Amino acid sequence: MSRPESTIDNIGPVADFAQQLRLLRQHAALSLRQLAASTGLSTATLSVAAAGQKLPTWEVTKTYVQACGGDANDWRVRWEYAGQSSRLVPATVPHGRVSRVASGRPWGTNVRLLGGPAPLPVTAETACEFMDCLLRVKIWAGDPSVRALSQRAGLPPSTMQDFLRRKRTKLPAVEMVCAFLEACGVEDPNVIAEWVYVWRRLKFAEAGQRRTRVERPDSISTG
Secondary structure, eight states: OOOOOOOOOOOSHHHHHHHHHHHHHHHTTOOHHHHHHHHOOOHHHHHHHTSSSSOOOHHHHHHHHHHTTOOHHHHHHHHHHHHHHHTTSOSOOOSSBOOOGGGTOGGGGGOBOTTSSOOOOTTOOSHHHHHHHHHHHHHHTTOOOHHHHHHHHTOOHHHHHHHHTSOTTSOOOHHHHHHHHHHTTOOOHHHHHHHHHHHHHHHHHHHHHHHHHHHHHHHHHHO
């Protein structure tokens, strides 16, 4: 059995990027040893690349991503963004409780960063998978009740309940996604931007599927 990876204790662009790399590898169902065998890189190099302490080189990142089936062009943009943002955002925060008093949410003092940065939806390809990722954020936040989440978001409990139990075939409104993330204690703008980025990608895919369904009858009738 392979040794589990250590927890990412930092927060910030580099830590977020490392979390994305880990999720990509998990989605590809590859262990570090298997990834090392397919890339020719050592397990130590691959482990450090996804440790969240230092941004890996692009050469290592590209090899890692392609071996996991990721798109190199997409990940190049993510890698450059992490590098640019890391020069502006502190990489670490003190251990323990995280205060949200500055944002006007004293409830946030009870939210702990359990297990490192909040989950990201980088591997989501459908609305169902996107909602599954949101539910993982709820668990990451300590699995707060619907009533607690609705109070934090300033929404009726019924609205939050409908959001969590919605049909998994359609994406929720992006405003509701952001409100839910903030209610779970996610305030890093880079993390929220990642969620919005994936939401837009899936929304574009939904629109493309609808166009295909509308156009298909015409193509069949003229064939």
